[in-house]
Amino acid sequence: MYDLKIVIIGAGIGGLTTGIALTKAGYQVEIYDRVKELRPAGAGISLWSNGVKVLNKLGLGDKMAAIGGQMNRMQYRSCKDELLNDISLQPLIAEVGQRPYPVARTDLQQMLLEAFTGTVKLGSKCVGFEDVGDSVTAIFEDGNSATGDLLIAADGVRSTLRAYILGTEIEPRYAGYVNWNGLVKASEDLAPKNTWIIYVGEHKRASMMPVGGDRFYFFFDVPLPKGTSTPPEARQQELANFFQGWPQPVQNLIKQINPFETNRLEIHDIGPIDTFVRGRVALLGDAAHSTTPDLGQGGCQAMEDAEVLTRYLLTTNISVEDALKRYERERKERANAIVLKARKRADQIHGKEPEITEQWYQQLRQESPLDVTNAISKTILGGPLR
Ligand code: FAD
Numbered sequence: 001m002y003d004l005k006i007v008i009i010g011a012g013i014g015g016l017t018t019g020i021a022l023t024k025a026g027y028q029v030e031i032y033d034r035v036k037e038l039r040p041a042g043a044g045i046s047l048w049s050n051g052v053k054v055l056n057k058l059g060l061g062d063k064m065a066a067i068g069g070q071m072n073r074m075q076y077r078s079c080k081d082e083l084l085n086d087i088s089l090q091p092l093i094a095e096v097g098q099r100p101y102p103v104a105r106t107d108l109q110q111m112l113l114e115a116f117t118g119t120v121k122l123g124s125k126c127v128g129f130e131d132v133g134d135s136v137t138a139i140f141e142d143g144n145s146a147t148g149d150l151l152i153a154a155d156g157v158r159s160t161l162r163a164y165i166l167g168t169e170i171e172p173r174y175a176g177y178v179n180w181n182g183l184v185k186a187s188e189d190l191a192p193k194n195t196w197i198i199y200v201g202e203h204k205r206a207s208m209m210p211v212g213g214d215r216f217y218f219f220f221d222v223p224l225p226k227g228t229s230t231p232p233e234a235r236q237q238e239l240a241n242f243f244q245g246w247p248q249p250v251q252n253l254i255k256q257i258n259p260f261e262t263n264r265l266e267i268h269d270i271g272p273i274d275t276f277v278r279g280r281v282a283l284l285g286d287a288a289h290s291t292t293p294d295l296g297q298g299g300c301q302a303m304e305d306a307e308v309l310t311r312y313l314l315t316t317n318i319s320v321e322d323a324l325k326r327y328e329r330e331r332k333e334r335a336n337a338i339v340l341k342a343r344k345r346a347d348q349i350h351g352k353e354p355e356i357t358e359q360w361y362q363q364l365r366q367e368s369p370l371d372v373t374n375a376i377s378k379t380i381l382g383g384p385l386r
Contacts, residue, residue, distance in 0.1 A: 001313055001314070001316075001317050001320065001323065002026065003027075004027045004028070004148070004149040004150065004313065004320070005027070005028045005029075005030075005147075005148040005149050006022050006027050006028065006029045006030075006148050006149065006150055006151075006152065007029075007030050007032070007136070007138050007146045007147070007148035007150070007151045007152070008029060008030070008031045008032070008151075008152040008154055009031075009032055009033075009126045009138060009151070009152065009153050009154060009155045009161060010031070010032075010033060010153070010154035010155040010156060010285070010287070011031050011032075011033040011038055011113075011120055011122075012040070012154060012156060012285065012286070012302070013045075013108065013109075013112070013285065013299045013302050013303065014154040014284050014285025014286065014287075014299075014302030014303075014305060014306065015031050015033070015152070015154035015155075015284070015285070016031070016109070016112035016113060016116055017054065017055075017058070017112060017302065017303045017306040018152060018154060018284060018305065018306035018309060018310070019031050019116045019118055019120075020058050020060075020112065020115050020116050020306075021054075021058060021306045021307060021309075021310040022118075022309075022310055022313070023116065023117050023118045024058060024059075025310050025313070025314050027313070028118065029116075029118035029119075030118060030119050030120075030121065030146055030148070031116070031118065031119070031120045031121070032120075032121050032124040032126060032138065032140070032146060033120070033121075033122050033124065034123070034124060034125035034126070034141075035122060035123070036122055036123045037122070038109060038113070038122065039106075040105035040106055040108070040109045041105075041263070041265075042105050042181055042263055042265075043104065043105060043181045043182045043183045043217055043218075043261075043263060044102060044103065044104050044105060044181065044183060044209070044211050044217025044219075045102070045103060045105055045108065045217075045296075045299050046071075046100060046101075046102045046103075046196075046209060046217075046296040047064070047068070047100060047101050047102070047103055047108070047299065047300060047303075048100045048296055048297065048300050048376070048379075048380055049092075049093070049096045049097070049098035049099065049100050049380045050096075050297075050300050050303075050304060050379075050380045050381075050382075050383035050385065051299060051300030051303040051304070052064055052068075052098050052099070052100065052101055053097075053098050053383070053385040054303040054304060054306060054307045054385060055303070056098065057307065057385065058115065059115075060111065060112075060115055063111050063115075064101055064103070064111070065101070066212065067101075067103050067104070067107040067108065067111060067211075067212040067213075068101025068102065068103045068211070068212055069101065069102040069103070069209060069210030069211040069212055069215075069217075070193075070194050070210060071089060071099075071100060071101070071102055071194065071195070071196050071209055071210055072088065072089055072090070072194040072195070073086065073087060073088055073089060073192070073194060073195040073196070074086075074087040074089060074195070074196045074197075074198070074372070075087070075192075075195050075196070075197045075198070076198050076200060076364045077197065077198070077199050077200075077247065078199070078200060078201050078361070079199055079200065079201025079202060079204070079243075079245070079246045079247070080201070080247075081247040081248075084200070084361070084364040084365050085364050085365070085367060085369060085372065086369070087369040087372050087373060088369060088373075089373065091369075091370055091373045091374075092373040092376055092377050092380075095373070095374070095377040095381075096377050096380045096381060102196070102209040102210060102211045102217055103211050103212065104183060104211045104212065104213065104215065104217065107211075107212060107213075123142075124140045124142070124144065125140060125141040125142075126138050126139065126140055126141075126155065126160060126161065127139055127140065127141050127160065128160075128161075128164060129151055129161065129164065129281060131151075131278070131279040131280050131281060133279075135147050135148065135149060135280070136148060136149070136150060136151045136279070136280040136281060138151055149280065149320055150280045150281070150282065150320050150324065151280060151281045151282075152281075152282050152284050152309070153165065153281060153282065153283050153284065153287050154283075154284040154285045154287060154302070155287050156285070156286045156287055156290075157172050157268060157269075157270060157286040157287070157290035158172065159283065159286075159287035161281065161283070161287065162273075162283055162287055162288075164278070164281075165275060165276075165277070165278040165281055165283055166273065166275050170270060170271070170273065172268035172269065172270050172290065173268060173269055173270065174226045174266055174267075174268055175266075175267040175268060175269055175292045175343070175346050175350075176223055176224075176267075176346070176347075176350055176352060177221050177222060177223045177224060177266075177267055177346070177350045178221070178222055178223075178224045178228065178264060178265065178266055178267070179219055179220070179221050179263075179264075179265055179266075179267050179293070180219065180220040180235065180239060180262055180263065180264050181217070181218065181219040181220075181262070181263050181265075182217075182218060182257055182258065182261050182262040182263060183211070183215045183216070183217055183218070183261070184208075184215065184216050184218055184253065184256050184257055184258075185214065185215060185216075185256070186210060186214045186215055186216045187256075189248075189249065189252050190208055190216060190249050190252055190253055190256070191208045191216065191249060193210055193214075194210060195210070196208070196209040196210075197209075197249075199246060199247060199249075199250055200349070200361065200364070201246070201361070203222075203223050203349070203350050203351030203354070203357055204220070204221055204222045204223070204242065204243070204350075205219070205220065205221040205349060206218075206219075206220050206243055206246060206250045206253065207219050207220075208253065218253055218257065220239055220242070220243070221267075221349070221350065222242050223350040223351055224266075226266060228266075229264075230264060232259050232260045232262065232264075233259060233260070234259075235257075235259040235262050235264060236254060236255075236257060236259045236262075239254045239257075240254050267292050267293065267346070268290065268292075269290050269291050269292045269339055269342070269343060270286075270289070270290045270339070271288075271289060271290075271336065271339055272289065272332075272335075272336035272339050272340060273288065273289070273332075273336075274332065275328070276288045276327070276328040276331060276332055277324040277325060277327065277328040279321055280320050280321060280324070281324075282309065282324045282327060282328070284302065284305045284306070284309065285298075285301070285302030285305060286298060286302065288305070288331070288332075288335065289301060289331075289332075289335035289336060289338070289339050290339075291335075291338055291339045291342040291343075292342045292343055292345075292346040293342070294342045294343075294345040294346040294349060295338060295341060295342045295345060295379060297338050297342065297379065300383075301334075301335045301338055304331070304334065304335075304383050304384055304385075305327075305331055305335070307384050307385060308327055308330050308331055308384050309323075309324075309327045309331075311384070312324075312326045312327050312330075330384075334382060334383070334384075337382075338379070341379070348360050
């Protein structure tokens with residue numbers, strides 16, 4: 001289909017990648033976001049090869065390589081500093097045809113914003129829409145509106161538009177653990193600079209991975225009841241308590257973090273939900289299939305959505321509604337499977353059933369590195385770009 005005007009709500013990874021893909025395909029695109037200034041939530045993200053391939057197709061491969069970290073190995077160590085597994089990522093890269101890139105979120109967002117040639121309007125909170133059959137109009141809190149041939153709701157895990165599409169509200173589900181994350185200067189007293197290191201034990205994790213600019217993206221996970229909070233000034237002490245007795249690099253990391261730039265968040269996911277589309281309106285990214293970060297696939301799935309949605313608009317010509325239904329059919333199967341797989345993995349890592357977590361620690365000791373990379377390759381190769 002040609003000459004479509006497309007309105008996107010949300011300028012996160014999903015909305016921006018979709019905006020780039022659709023403008024490159026020749027469509028007119030406007031993106032609206034409620035915030036006055038775009039600041040990504042979270043410090044870093046690991047973009048696995050399926051996400052990177054979408055960016056490659058959009059001509060952003062070199063730029064991605066420039067801001068991404070060189071992650072050549074993955075290493076699991078126990079909280080007693082026993083080496084559990086040391087994994088070269090080379091077999092994975094050879095199998096899937098593209099290296100993964102851990103990246104600082106601000107760098108990724110900046111790159112996507114610069115690549116998007118349509119318009120971005122900030123300070124525009126969408127409160128609903130009106131689908132009148134041959135067009136759809138997004139309605140904003142300030143009384144403005146935007147009309148297009150289709151509306152993409154890329155408004156995140158707490159999507160406002162999702163309830164209109166599903167006909168019912170759904171509450172994100174607490175995954176049972178808290179995640180702290182941020183960036184630190186890379187140094188050898190923390191981890192080798194080309195390695196994603198993951199310390200595991202006591203149902204917790206402490207991890208660092210290299211991102212561009214000679215930095216590590218770090219995260220900590222601890223299972224906790226819902227509703228705990230700690231002010232930034234107390235976060236270093238909180239982590240020191242949770243990770244008391246863990247290996248020296250973890251202690252060094254806790255000392256080196258800036259607690260005021262360390263995010264602390266309760267991890268949620270949603271669904272899986274069966275409806276991504278109603279008429280001329282489509283959910284995309286976390287709004288449709290927010291997943292726990294335990295496979296590092298949420299942002300990658302939003303990028304896959306962008307690729308598939310654009311492909312159906314370009315290659316089918318029955319109607320907008322028909323193209324969106326095809327998008328829904330393809331994406332709900334893949335993305336919902338990832339939501340469930342990541343949920344299972346989150347439970348395995350964080351001691352939902354302690355004996356399963358103990359078995360996982362044993363498995364890490366015994367598993368061949370190739371089995372680990374083959375499992376990741378399988379997830380990557382389930383995407384639309386092989
Ligand atoms: P968002 O990034 O949430 O963007 C939604 C946008 O919509 C926001 O800008 C918001 O302001 C705007 N908005 C919301 N409501 C409205 C409204 N009513 N009107 C207008 N604008 C609105 N993914 C990976 O691929 N790899 C990883 O390693 C990884 N690690 C993660 C680690 C953590 C701790 C977490 C929490 C997530 C991680 N993810 C990872 C998942 C990834 O961050 C998300 O899947 C991704 O950011 C989703 O992008 P999105 O554009 O769908 O939503």
